[in-house]
Amino acid sequence: MRKSSLVAKLLGTFTIIIGISFIITATVLSFWFQDYHFQQRKDQLDSEGKFIATAAISHLNQQKEDTLDELLGLMNFVSKSMNADILVTDYRGIVYAVTNSQDSDLIFTKLDITAMDLLQKGQPVEERNVKNKSSGRTEYIYYKPMFLGNQFSGVIIMVTPLSQIKEPLKKVYTIIWLSAILALILSSIVIYYFSEKILINPLGKINVAAKRIAKGEVENRVYINSNDEIGELAKSFNIMADSLEEVEKNRREFISNVSHELRSPITSIKGFIAGILDGIIPKDKENYYLTIAYDEIQRLARLVNDLLDLSAMEAGKLKLNISKIDVNEILKHCVINSEHKIKTKKLKVDVVLEGDNLYALGDRDRLIQVITNLIDNAIKYCNENGNLKVITKSRGSKVLVSVYNDGPGIPEIEMKYIWDRFYKSDKSRTNKISTGLGLPIVRHILNLHGEDIWVENKTVDFGVTFTFTLKKI
Template sequence: MKKNSIVRKLIITFSSITGGLLILVGLVLTIWFYKNDYNGTVESLNKQLDVVSEAVGSYLKSQEGSYEEIGRLLEIACLSNNMDGIIVDRLGYVYIVSNSKYDYLKYTNIDISSNKVPTSNKLEYSKKLIKEYSNENLGAFIKPIYSNEKLDGYIIMLQEEKRSVKHTIIIIWVAVILAVIVAAAIVKYFAELLVVKPIEEINNAAKRLAKGDVDERVKVINDNEIGELAQSFNIMAQSIEESDIIRKEFISNVSHELRSPITSIKGFIGGILDGVIPKDKENYYLKIVYDEIDRLARLVNDLLDISAMESGKFNLNISEFDINQTISLCILNLESKIQAKGLNVKAIFHENRCFAIGDRDRILQVVTNLLENAIKYSEDNGQIEVNISTKGEKIYVSIFNSGETISPEDINHIWDRFYKSDKSRTNKISTGLGLPIVRLILTQHNQDVWVNNVEGKGVKFTFTLQRNS
C-alpha cells in the first residue's frame, strides 16, 4: 500500500476514531467496574463491621461478651470479604487480630494519624496503612469504634489487591485492543474491495486510454460515487473515441480535398512542360490550374478560419451595420452564378433600414455561404427568397431555395465538416466547410442558425442577429 494512499489514510483515520472511542469505552468500563466493586465492598463491609463495632462498644461499656466473641465476629466479617482484620484502641495499639500472621502486631502501636482517619461512623480507605508491608500493596478500610459517643478505637480491615478485579480489567483492555485491530482489518478489506480495486481499474483503464486505446471502458458495478466516476470515465472515453473518429475522418477528408487539386495541377503543369499539351490548349489548361489553385486557397482559408474560431483566437470587429445593405451586396456579388442557373432571387425587407450589431465582414461571409448553398441546391430556373424580419431585440434572416428537401439522414450532418449530401468527393464547387463556418461565426456572435424543410417546395435556412434598438 502506498505511503500517501487514500485507503491508508482512511484506515488510519477510521482506526484512530474507532480506537479512541473504544479506549474511552474501556476507561468508562474500568472506572465503573472499580467504583461498582468498591461501593459493593463498602456497603457489605460496613454492615458487618457495625456488628463488630457494636460488640466492641458493649464490651468496653459494660464488659458484656469477651475478646473471643469479638474475635469470632471479626473473623466472620473477614471471611465474608476475603480480608484480614485488626482492632486497635484510640491510641493505635493493637489488641485483637483475625489472622495469626499478624500476632506480631499485638500490643504494638500503628500510626493511624498519618492516614486518612474517619471523622464519623463510616468507612475510609487507606492505600498503605502498615508501612512494613507496603511492598505487598496492602490497603485498609478503617472504621471507628464509639462508646458513649467517644472514640474508643478502630477496626482495620486489611485488603490485598484483588486478582479477579485485575484480571477483569486486563480482559477489558485486551478486548479493546483486539477490537481496534479487527476494526482496522475490516476497514482495510472493505476499503480495498469497494474503493481501491474500482479506482485501480479506472486508473489502469485511463493509462490504456492515454496510450491510444480509445475503445477502453470500465464496468459500472455500484450505484455510488465510484460508480458515478466509472460512468463519467466511460462518457469521457466515448467522447475521446468519437473525437478520434472525427479527427481521422477530418485528416482523411483534408488529405483527399488537397490531393485532388494538387494532382490536377501537377498533371496539367507536367503536361505543359513535357509538351504533351498542344500550345493552343495551354491557356485552357492553365485556367483549370488557376481554378484548382483558387479552390486550394479557399480550402486553406476555410481551415484557418475554423481553427481560429475553435481555438478562441477568432477576433470579432463588432460594429453597427445595415443588414439590408449587406444582403443586397451579397446578391450582387453572386449575380453571375444566379444568372447561370436562371434563378429568380427575391429579397423582402420589412424595414427600409435594419441595423444589426456584429462583425460586418463575418456576417457577409455567413450570408454569402448560405446564398451559395442555396444557389448550388436550387433547381434550374428555380427561386431563392431572402426574408429579413425583426422581433424584439432579434433580427431573423431566412434564405429559402426551391428544390429537393434535405433527407432526415442528411439534415443531422449538414453542419459537419466536409459533409456533402451528394456524397461526391469530386465536387469542385464546395469544400464542405461552408455550413460549419456559418455555425461557428454565429456561435461567436452568441446567435443561432437552423434549417427547415418546406414540404413540397424546398429548404429554408434561418439565423438570428442582435438588433440595434
C-alpha cells in the first residue's frame, strides 16, 4: 500500500482519530476506576471501623483489662482481613491500642493529627500519598472519628501501603490499555477492509476506465452497484463516457462526410481537367465540361464556407450585428434572388406579408442567409409545378416567418435528425446540390439571436412548413 494512496491516508486519519479516542477513553476509565477502587477501600475501612469504634468506646467507658483484650482482638482480626495497620487514640490524640508491634512505642504518645478539627466534627479523613519517614514507603491513611452520643471520643487510624492498594489496579490498567490497543488494531483492519470494498475498489475501477477512455477506448463503462455518492459518481462517469462516445462518433461521421463531400467534386474536377489535358474530350465539348468543373468548384466553395460558418458559430466566435430590419423587405429580396431556381422548377410562389413593413431586431446579412437557406430547401423538395408559400405575421412580441412547400412530408423518425450536420433526408435527389449543412446553420444563427425554429408536416404524405421567430419592434 503506497504511503500516498487514498486508503493509506484514510487509514492513517481514522487510526489517529480512533487512537486518540481510545487513549482518552482509557485514561478516563483508569482515573475513574482508581477513584472507584479507593472509594471501595474507604467504604470497607469505614464499615470495619464501626465495629472497632464500638469496642473502643466500650473500653473507654469501663477501663478494664478484658475490654482492652477484646478491642485488640477485634483490631487484629480487622487488620489481617483488611491487611492494614490500625491505631486507636482518645479524644486528645493519645494512642492506647495498636495492631503492629513495631508501633508499640507509640502507645501513650500523642499524635499530631493535622485534620483533628474535621474529625472532631465527625467527618472522616483520608490521605492517599503519605510518606512514612521511618519505613520510606508511601501509605494510604484513613482516619475515622469515634463518638459517644454527641461527644467526640477518639480516632481510629487505619494505615495501608499504597502499593498494596494499587497492585490490583495495575492488572486493571493492563486490561484497559491492552483492550484499547486491540480495539485500535481491529478497527484499523475493519476500516481498511471497508475502505477497500466501499471506496478504493470502486474508485480504482473508475480510474482504470478513465485511463482507457483517455487512450481512445470510449466504449468503456463502469458498473458499480451502489446507491451512495460513489454510485452517483459512476453514473455521472458513464454519462460522460456516453457523451464522449457520441462526440467521437460525430467526429468520425463528420470526417467521413466531409471526406465524401470533398472527394466527389474533386474527383469530377480532376477527371474533366485530365480529359481536356489528355485530349480525350473533344475541343467542342471543352467549354461544357469546364462549366461542370466550375459548378463543382462552386459547390466546394459553398461547402468550405458553410463549414467555416458552422465552426465559427459552434465555437461562439460569430459576432452578430443586431439592428432594426424590415422582415418583409428581406423576404421579397430573397424570393427575387431565387427567381431563377423557381422558374426552373415551374413553381407557384405565394408571398403573404403582414402590412407593408414588419420590423424586428436581427442581423440583416445572417437573416438573409437563414431565409435563403429555407427557400432553397423548400425549392429542392418541391415537385415540378409545385407550390411554395412564404408568410410573415406578428404574434404578441414576436414576428413569425414561415416557409412552406408541398413536397413530400418529413417522416416522424427523421424529424430530430434534420438539424444534424450532413444529414440529407433524400440522398439520391440532393447529393449534388445539397451539403447537408443548410439547416444546422439556420438553427445556429437563430440560436445566436435567442430565437426558435421548428418544422411541421401539413399531412403525413406532403406539405412541410419551417417557422422561426424574431423579436418584434
